[in-house]
Amino acid sequence: MDTTAVVESPVNFLNHRHTVASWLLTKDHKRIGILYFVFVSFAFMLGGIFAALIRMELTTPAGDLLSADVYNRMFTMHGITMIFFVLIPAVPAVLGNFVLPLMIGAKDVAFPRLNLLSWYIFVTGFFFTLAAMILGGVDTGWTFYTPYSTQGSESYVLITGIGIFITGFSSILTGLNFIVTVHRMRAPGMTWFRLPLFIWAIYATSLVQVLGTPVVAITIAMLAMERTLHLGIFDPRLGGDPVLFQHLFWFYSHPAVYIMILPAMGVISETIACFSRKNVFGYSFVAFSSLAIAVFGFLVWAHHLFVAGISPYSALIFSFLSFAVAIPSAVKTFNWTATLYKGAIWWKSPMIFSFGFLGLFLIGGLTGLFLASLGLDIHLTDTYFVVAHFHYIMVGGGIMGYFAGLHFWWPKATGRMYNDTAAKFAALLIFVGFNLTFGPQFILGYLGMPRRYHVYPPEFQVLNVLSSAGASILAVGYALPAFYFVASLFNGEKAGANPWKATGLEWTTQSPPLPDNFPETPVVTEGAYAYSKREMKVA
Amino acid sequence: MPNGVVATHDEHGHGGHHHPALQHHFESLEQQLEASTLGMWLFLVTEVMFFGGMICAYMLYRIWYPVAWAEGSNELNIVMGGTNTAVLIVSSLTMALAVRSAQTGNRKATMGFLVVTMLLGLTFLVIKFFEYKEKFELHHVPGPYFHYEGPLSGEVQIFFSLYFALTGVHALHMIIGFCLLSVILWMAYRDRFSPEWYTPIELAGLYWHFVDIVWIFLFPLLYLVDRSHHIV
Numbered sequence: 001m002d003t004t005a006v007v008e009s010p011v012n013f014l015n016h017r018h019t020v021a022s023w024l025l026t027k028d029h030k031r032i033g034i035l036y037f038v039f040v041s042f043a044f045m046l047g048g049i050f051a052a053l054i055r056m057e058l059t060t061p062a063g064d065l066l067s068a069d070v071y072n073r074m075f076t077m078h079g080i081t082m083i084f085f086v087l088i089p090a091v092p093a094v095l096g097n098f099v100l101p102l103m104i105g106a107k108d109v110a111f112p113r114l115n116l117l118s119w120y121i122f123v124t125g126f127f128f129t130l131a132a133m134i135l136g137g138v139d140t141g142w143t144f145y146t147p148y149s150t151q152g153s154e155s156y157v158l159i160t161g162i163g164i165f166i167t168g169f170s171s172i173l174t175g176l177n178f179i180v181t182v183h184r185m186r187a188p189g190m191t192w193f194r195l196p197l198f199i200w201a202i203y204a205t206s207l208v209q210v211l212g213t214p215v216v217a218i219t220i221a222m223l224a225m226e227r228t229l230h231l232g233i234f235d236p237r238l239g240g241d242p243v244l245f246q247h248l249f250w251f252y253s254h255p256a257v258y259i260m261i262l263p264a265m266g267v268i269s270e271t272i273a274c275f276s277r278k279n280v281f282g283y284s285f286v287a288f289s290s291l292a293i294a295v296f297g298f299l300v301w302a303h304h305l306f307v308a309g310i311s312p313y314s315a316l317i318f319s320f321l322s323f324a325v326a327i328p329s330a331v332k333t334f335n336w337t338a339t340l341y342k343g344a345i346w347w348k349s350p351m352i353f354s355f356g357f358l359g360l361f362l363i364g365g366l367t368g369l370f371l372a373s374l375g376l377d378i379h380l381t382d383t384y385f386v387v388a389h390f391h392y393i394m395v396g397g398g399i400m401g402y403f404a405g406l407h408f409w410w411p412k413a414t415g416r417m418y419n420d421t422a423a424k425f426a427a428l429l430i431f432v433g434f435n436l437t438f439g440p441q442f443i444l445g446y447l448g449m450p451r452r453y454h455v456y457p458p459e460f461q462v463l464n465v466l467s468s469a470g471a472s473i474l475a476v477g478y479a480l481p482a483f484y485f486v487a488s489l490f491n492g493e494k495a496g497a498n499p500w501k502a503t504g505l506e507w508t509t510q511s512p513p514l515p516d517n518f519p520e521t522p523v524v525t526e527g528a529y530a531y532s533k534r535e536m537k538v539a
Numbered sequence: 540m541p542n543g544v545v546a547t548h549d550e551h552g553h554g555g556h557h558h559p560a561l562q563h564h565f566e567s568l569e570q571q572l573e574a575s576t577l578g579m580w581l582f583l584v585t586e587v588m589f590f591g592g593m594i595c596a597y598m599l600y601r602i603w604y605p606v607a608w609a610e611g612s613n614e615l616n617i618v619m620g621g622t623n624t625a626v627l628i629v630s631s632l633t634m635a636l637a638v639r640s641a642q643t644g645n646r647k648a649t650m651g652f653l654v655v656t657m658l659l660g661l662t663f664l665v666i667k668f669f670e671y672k673e674k675f676e677l678h679h680v681p682g683p684y685f686h687y688e689g690p691l692s693g694e695v696q697i698f699f700s701l702y703f704a705l706t707g708v709h710a711l712h713m714i715i716g717f718c719l720l721s722v723i724l725w726m727a728y729r730d731r732f733s734p735e736w737y738t739p740i741e742l743a744g745l746y747w748h749f750v751d752i753v754w755i756f757l758f759p760l761l762y763l764v765d766r767s768h769h770i771v
Binding site: 106107108111112114172176177179180183184185210211212213214215217218219221225226230231232233240244251516521 | 595693
């Protein structure tokens with residue numbers, strides 16, 4: 001693999017235009033990815049601040065820092081910010097936008113204007129939600145369960161709901177754009193089974209976005225109509241069913257977990273292959289397991305309702321299906337591990353983040369099986385066990401994958417190398433901090449500590465202090481990249497077209513890429529992971 | 540490695556003339572049309588899911604409260620609803636004829652059919668307005684002023700909640716469709732379409748037909764639950 005073959009042009013997508021308008025009106029998928037990156041990073045910081053306040057409150061058993069009401073608002077806004085404005089857009093909208101057209105050899109996504117519109121919709125939704133937070137926040141929990149959200153709560157449910165409704169359309173349109181792009185914009189020779197596994201993962205994610213998000217949009221709309229126009233769709237006083245709201249909400253919100261984790265899995269397929277210099281073991285199994293997760297993901301939502309009074313027979317089926325969804329996830333994990341076997345492991349920071357992903361996702365996935373078991377779930381519902389489980393999946397898995405991807409493609413986007421040692425240190429801090437934060441919460445939950453309370457019995461204090469201590473380590477780990485990434489822009493080494501000696505079309509063009517990605521449309525003649533170990537040793 | 544070898548651009552050589560509607564990131568007009576059409580169909584899938592959420596609620600309550608559903612349904616004005624159904628079916632025909640005229644390059648007919656389609660859409664909305672007005676007067680709008688005699692008042696209110704949610708969201712789609720067709724009409728007026736490129740009007744047509752089909756489902760679901768005992 002010779003980087004010398006790439007003729008460097010002084011013009012790239014970052015410097016060919018400079019004005020603010022050229023950014024705000026850009027139709028370039030790479031610039032739009034960066035626009036998302038700015039807002040997602042801001043939201044990540046904001047959600048982190050909410051989390052910090054929660055963890056500070058929980059260092060003592062008494063409610064001495066935040067009142068019960070403020071605490072309710074904190075965990076609600078933490079959840080809303082992190083889920084709708086960080087985890088869902090992180091990998092697809094930031095990394096997906098940046099690399100998807102590059103990876104398939106296209107000049108852009110299929111609908112560049114729609115892509116820009118999606119970003120504006122996202123920002124509008126974000127500002128609505130932010131406005132609600134500034135006005136005083138919302139206290140329903142991110143799940144907006146009725147009838148509290150329609151009748152009881154006096155917080156800013158409506159504005160937040162509008163914000164999330166709007167943001168949903170950004171997610172729908174991005175998913176739509178990506179599906180059409182993958183179908184219609186592939187370069188000559190880029191057959192489906194030569195696609196990088198990241199593309200398969202994004203494709204499966206987009207299916208979930210397109211099919212699931214409209215349902216939560218209309219559900220939130222019905223909730224808003226009930227709150228303002230006094231429609232009575234979920235109102236128990238009229239004979240309406242609040243559990244119907246839960247069904248409709250989780251029909252989207254459970255698959256939404258796969259919107260967060262699937263693209264991160266896609267990133268891991270790329271990094272594991274690149275940094276062990278091997279083809280991904282069982283490529284087609286990993287590809288189809290992405291689709292299987294998307295399909296099964298739609299059939300498990302009622303496991304959130306095991307204690308909501310649903311029929312024991314349907315609970316049995318949903319329990320079984322929830323176990324079944326573990327199979328494609330396990331297929332992926334085994335295949336990544338098999339890829340490592342006899343690989344020439346290259347200890348670079350994206351690989352360290354990927355190892356972190358494997359560890360955390362494994363714990364998150366296995367504890368999910370505990371919760372899918374009907375009997376055990378009755379004991380664990382609404383305890384910290386659940387909190388720990390979904391943080392391991394969505395944050396441990398999702399954010400680790402996102403960080404692995406950021407570190408992997410940062411040199412491609414900016415043309416600069418960051419300090420790899422600092423990055424490895426950050427990965428280590430995150431891994432240790434994460435386990436220290438959420439590990440004790442499994443025990444707390446098993447011992448019966450319920451979630452969403454600002455006070456707890458004194459015997460839980462030791463584990464809670466451990467968790468809060470872990471959170472501060474985690475915060476440092478998450479903040480660290482901001483420093484070395486910014487530093488890399490000023491004094492980072494030039495990356496060249498292909499610093500990781502990776503396969504894949506995005507590495508065949510210069511870094512940062514040309515405004516139109518490639519000098520000429522590339523032609524693909526081989527699979528996505530044509531690595532050879534010998535090359536690595538020469539390098 | 541062989542990846543990254545450049546394609547020779549013989550067929551699409553930069554010297555060749557491009558259609559003015561061809562955006563630079565597509566290789567050919569055909570690729571652009573395929574992408575746009577697939578995008579529109581996918582969008583319609585999201586719309587099915589969007590209405591699906593409400594129809595799911597409708598199904599649940601109809602199974603739970605069949606009597607209230609029959610009572611509520613019989614309160615609806617079947618003459619207005621039926622007329623609107625006919626109006627929309629005719630508008631689908633004129634929309635299809637507008638697309639057909641664009642395909643054959645008949646600009647005048649395209650514009651004519653578009654205008655008729657828009658007028659029919661407007662007729663639908665006007666009739667819907669009077670129907671809503673009647674509901675207000677009868678206190679059939681859910682909320683503190685809702686009034687319905689009988690033991691099933693609460694359940695009937697749920698029926699009317701879903702009636703307003705479903706028809707309201709549908710009417711919103713009609714309004715969006717009307718705006719969409721205004722743009723298309725303006726494009727037709729500026730002579731943008733030709734037999735080789737008429738994608739926007741075709742996509743707008745798909746949207747229009749979809750909104751019509753939604754109504755074709757809503758009409759029996761809402762108006763025709765149990766009319767056998769009460770003709771009109």
